[in-house]
Amino acid sequence: MGEEPEYIKLVKDTEIFRNCKNIVIGKGSPNANIMFVGEAPGRNEDEQGLPFVGAAGKNLDNLLAKVGLSIDDVYIANILKCRPPENRNPLPEEIRAHTPWLIEQIKEIKPKVICSLGNYSTKFFFADGNVDEMDKMPGITQVHGKVKIMDFHGLKIKLIPLFHPAAIIYNRNLIGLWEKDMEIVKLEIQQKKLF
Numbered sequence: 001m002g003e004e005p006e007y008i009k010l011v012k013d014t015e016i017f018r019n020c021k022n023i024v025i026g027k028g029s030p031n032a033n034i035m036f037v038g039e040a041p042g043r044n045e046d047e048q049g050l051p052f053v054g055a056a057g058k059n060l061d062n063l064l065a066k067v068g069l070s071i072d073d074v075y076i077a078n079i080l081k082c083r084p085p086e087n088r089n090p091l092p093e094e095i096r097a098h099t100p101w102l103i104e105q106i107k108e109i110k111p112k113v114i115c116s117l118g119n120y121s122t123k124f125f126f127a128d129g130n131v132d133e134m135d136k137m138p139g140i141t142q143v144h145g146k147v148k149i150m151d152f153h154g155l156k157i158k159l160i161p162l163f164h165p166a167a168i169i170y171n172r173n174l175i176g177l178w179e180k181d182m183e184i185v186k187l188e189i190q191q192k193k194l195f
């Protein structure tokens with residue numbers, strides 16, 4: 001067996017790894033053109049070792065279905081691979097340690113479109129993966145549904161920020177906006193030639 005890659009070692013070196021039940025890597029198709037990146041696993045995700053299997057996951061499934069997408073068309077991952085205690089917000093050092101693995105996944109899957117779900121994920125991409133710059137980036141309310149063409153670690157992607165599917169549970173007013181944003185996602189992925 002070869003040596004464990006550095007990006008896995010980095011995750012295993014964090015406190016949240018020692019306190020979680022499962023590392024939540026991702027789910028969906030490794031050939032997907034579109035990737036969804038959430039924030040961090042919650043209780044259900046930690047139990048099952050899969051992202052978006054709880055209430056927020058149900059919302060995501062429904063919204064994907066509305067635009068004709070299923071889990072086989074997409075890949076879903078998170079900024080953090082382990083559940084933070086009590087679902088608290090990710091800490092900068094955790095984002096720094098866990099995102100090299102996410103970047104590895106993005107390089108392997110080579111999606112054309114990345115939908116960032118919520119503030120942390122959106123700011124991470126806007127800051128081009130530079131965690132120290134995340135605070136200065138615009139929040140999701142400002143940029144949701146706006147397509148941003150960018151170069152991310154040598155990969156040309158279209159970033160489409162979306163509200164976090166958990167936010168919809170607490171704020172039902174966001175449903176209309178989410179649906180509108182998903183129409184934009186649909187239009188983008190229907191284009192035969194994405195670039």
Ligand code: URA
Pocket residue numbers: 038039040041042045050051052053054056057078166
């Ligand atoms: N929220 C997230 O951001 N990710 C999950 O996997 C589940 C809930």
